[in-house]
Every structure is written in C-alpha cells, then in structure tokens.
Amino acid sequence: MLDHASALVTFSGSGGGDWIVEDIRAVVGAPLPPTERLSIETGPVLHLAQCAWSLRGVISHLRYTTRDEAALLGALQPPLGRPEATRGALIPITKSTTWWDLPQDERRAIYEERSRHTSIGLDYLPRIARRLHHSRELGEPFDFLTWFEFAPEHEDAFDDLVARLRGSEEWRYVEREVDMRLSRAG
Amino acid sequence: MLDHASALVTFSGSGGGDWIVEDIRAVVGAPLPPTERLSIETGPVLHLAQCAWSLRGVISHLRYTTRDEAALLGALQPPLGRPEATRGALIPITKSTTWWDLPQDERRAIYEERSRHTSIGLDYLPRIARRLHHSRELGEPFDFLTWFEFAPEHEDAFDDLVARLRGSEEWRYVEREVDMRLSRAG
Numbered sequence: 001m002l003d004h005a006s007a008l009v010t011f012s013g014s015g016g017g018d019w020i021v022e023d024i025r026a027v028v029g030a031p032l033p034p035t036e037r038l039s040i041e042t043g044p045v046l047h048l049a050q051c052a053w054s055l056r057g058v059i060s061h062l063r064y065t066t067r068d069e070a071a072l073l074g075a076l077q078p079p080l081g082r083p084e085a086t087r088g089a090l091i092p093i094t095k096s097t098t099w100w101d102l103p104q105d106e107r108r109a110i111y112e113e114r115s116r117h118t119s120i121g122l123d124y125l126p127r128i129a130r131r132l133h134h135s136r137e138l139g140e141p142f143d144f145l146t147w148f149e150f151a152p153e154h155e156d157a158f159d160d161l162v163a164r165l166r167g168s169e170e171w172r173y174v175e176r177e178v179d180m181r182l183s184r185a186g
Numbered sequence: 187m188l189d190h191a192s193a194l195v196t197f198s199g200s201g202g203g204d205w206i207v208e209d210i211r212a213v214v215g216a217p218l219p220p221t222e223r224l225s226i227e228t229g230p231v232l233h234l235a236q237c238a239w240s241l242r243g244v245i246s247h248l249r250y251t252t253r254d255e256a257a258l259l260g261a262l263q264p265p266l267g268r269p270e271a272t273r274g275a276l277i278p279i280t281k282s283t284t285w286w287d288l289p290q291d292e293r294r295a296i297y298e299e300r301s302r303h304t305s306i307g308l309d310y311l312p313r314i315a316r317r318l319h320h321s322r323e324l325g326e327p328f329d330f331l332t333w334f335e336f337a338p339e340h341e342d343a344f345d346d347l348v349a350r351l352r353g354s355e356e357w358r359y360v361e362r363e364v365d366m367r368l369s370r371a372g
Binding site for chain 2: 008058060061062063064065066067069070100101103104105106108134136137138139
C-alpha cells in the first residue's frame with residue numbers, strides 16, 4: 001500500500017477482499033451492515049456498486065502531534081504488512097459538532113494533555129501498527145478511519161488500547177464508532 | 187451560499203459565472219488559464235466539461251486558531267454577500283511538502299507567533315470578508331482556496347494585506363499561488 005501524504009484509501013465491505021471480517025459491531029451510534037470480507041484499495045475505486053458499503057479516507061499530515069511526539073512515534077511505529085501481523089482492525093469514528101467547533105488549542109489539550117492519546121498509543125508500540133485516514137473533508141459518514149495490524153497474540157493488548165482511549169475525555173466527543181476485527185485471508 | 191462546516195464549494199472558470207475576472211496572475215509557480223467569469227457553487231457540480239478549470243474546497247474547522255483569536259475573529263468578521271462588497275479575490279495556494287511534514291506545534295509557531303497570520307488579518311476587519319476552503323485532502327492541485335469580498339475603496343487595503351502575508355516566514359513554504367481579482371456582475 002502507498003504510504004505518501006494525501007493518498008486516497010477506500011475500505012470496502014465486499015465478498016472479495018483480502019481480509020476476513022471476524023466481528024463488526026457498533027460501539028456508539030449506528031452500525032455498519034455486516035459483510036464477509038474487507039478490501040483496502042488506494043486511489044479511486046470504480047466498482048462500488050458491488051459493495052455492501054464503502055468508506056474513503058485520505059492519509060494526511062499530523063494534526064496534533066508535536067516534534068518530540070512525532071520523533072518518538074517515528075522511532076517506534078512498525079510498518080503495515082508485517083507477515084506476523086495477521087489480525088486487523090478498522091475503527092471508523094465520528095466526533096461531534098461540539099468537538100469540531102472547539103479551537104485548535106483546546107482540541108489539542110483534550111487530545112493529549114488530558115486524554116494522553118499519543119502517549120497511550122506509544123505504550124503499544126511496536127506491537128500494533130496503525131494508519132489514520134481523514135474522511136471528514138470528503139463528505140463521508142465518518143470523520144476518521146483508523147486501520148490497525150497486529151499479531152494474534154497482541155489482540156488482548158489491542159483490546160486494552162481501545163478500552164483506555166474509550167475511557168478518555170476525548171472519547172466523550174465521539175458520537176459514532178464502529179469496531180471491526182479481521183483476519184488476513186489465505 | 188451555505189456557511190456550515192464541511193460544505194463543498196466549487197470555483198469554476200467559465201463564461202457564465204456571477205463574477206467578472208478583472209485580473210488573473212501567477213504569484214509563484216504555474217498560472218491558471220485565463221477565463222472571463224468565475225462561478226461559485228456549493229455542493230457537487232455536474233457541468234465541469236464546460237469550464238476552463240474548476241477548483242474544489244471544503245469549508246472546515248479552524249486549524250491553528252486559539253479560543254482568544256477565534257473570539258476576536260468572530261466579533262469582527264463580516265459575512266460574505268454584503269451589497270457594497272462588489273470586489274472579490276480568489277487566492278489559491280499550495281504549500282510545500284516541507285511545510286506539511288512539520289509537526290503541528292511548529293506549523294502553529296510559524297503561522298502565528300512568527301508570521302502573525304491571524305493578527306495581520308484582524309487589521310483589515312471588518313473591511314475585508316474572507317472564507318477559507320480546504321482542498322488538500324480532496325486531491326486538488328491547490329491546498330487552500332481563500333475567497334475575499336470587499337468594497338472598491340478597500341482594494342488598496344487588500345493589496346496591503348496580501349503583501350504583508352507574502353513577506354512573512356509562512357509564505358516561504360508557499361510553492362504555488364495565483365491571485366485572481368474580480369467584480370460582481372450586474
């Protein structure tokens with residue numbers, strides 16, 4: 001998969017993707033229709049009529065991360081596609097209008113100084129690979145699509161990671177969240 | 187025009203828009219082809235084949251503005267569409283990869299603490315109305331499209347505003363900029 005800035009990525013629920021959907025459930029708000037497989041494609045996608053649903057996001061620049069935090073993340077973050085990382089998770093979320101109406105300094109304070117979003121994520125590196133996709137500007141139903149990959153023995157750690165984030169002040173602004181767990185096919 | 191968050195806006199160079207193009211020139215980088223009129227439409231646009239060019243952007247949340255700055259802007263910013271504001275300007279810009287690779291804290295420091303972007307803009311309120319559109323996540327040729335409206339007697343003030351911004355440290359990261367001046371038709 002491409003890793004450069006501003007690449008469009010489409011996650012589609014369909015019969016023919018590379019990832020088998022093991023579980024899909026709504027954490028908050030409306031669910032997504034069930035699907036057997038998930039496909040992940042970069043660039044424009046033309047066969048959407050064959051999909052149960054399709055979610056698009058863009059890989060983009062960091063929005064809250066300071067230089068020191070970015071350096072730590074850069075040193076510890078594993079790439080996607082590790083052979084041992086046969087489990088995946090797709091977590092689409094939407095934040096409330098209240099969140100988006102907050103000024104940048106207050107969103108940053110909630111995100112990191114009070115919710116420790118980056119710090120919590122660092123606790124699970126390099127076990128859990130992560131890539132964030134921005135969807136809000138595309139007029140999509142979710143604001144963000146976060147894709148994770150990890151080895152089966154780290155699924156408990158992943159559960160722990162998402163539970164800590166869901167307990168944070170930042171998550172009070174999440175009004176829709178779906179948690180989809182997957183296994184790499186073949 | 188719509189004013190809510192995340193609305194898609196399309197600026198099209200065409201024969202039939204509401205704004206007469208008085209001047210269009212490249213400040214840095216490649217120019218845009220000349221056109222007689224500019225149309226501004228919200229929502230998806232279907233007749234793009236009839237346009238010389240078409241640029242899309244999304245009205246979105248503030249990216250660098252603190253609560254205090256947002257309050258000042260909110261108190262002073264005029265709306266678009268004032269009857270006396272018969273002059274317009276569309277300034278599409280693209281920033282360099284170096285800019286986008288900077289962490290948030292350093293982009294903020296350049297944007298405001300060192301370049302005074304918001305402070306300079308405040309000096310021209312309420313004379314000059316402004317609306318920012320984000321294009322980078324849409325895969326567009328420009329990162330931002332800024333639309334301005336002002337009365338003819340404030341065109342000198344507008345020239346002064348853009349000259350001050352172009353002299354700032356932030357503008358060293360601008361690798362493409364077009365300056366288009368317009369008059370409301372009819």
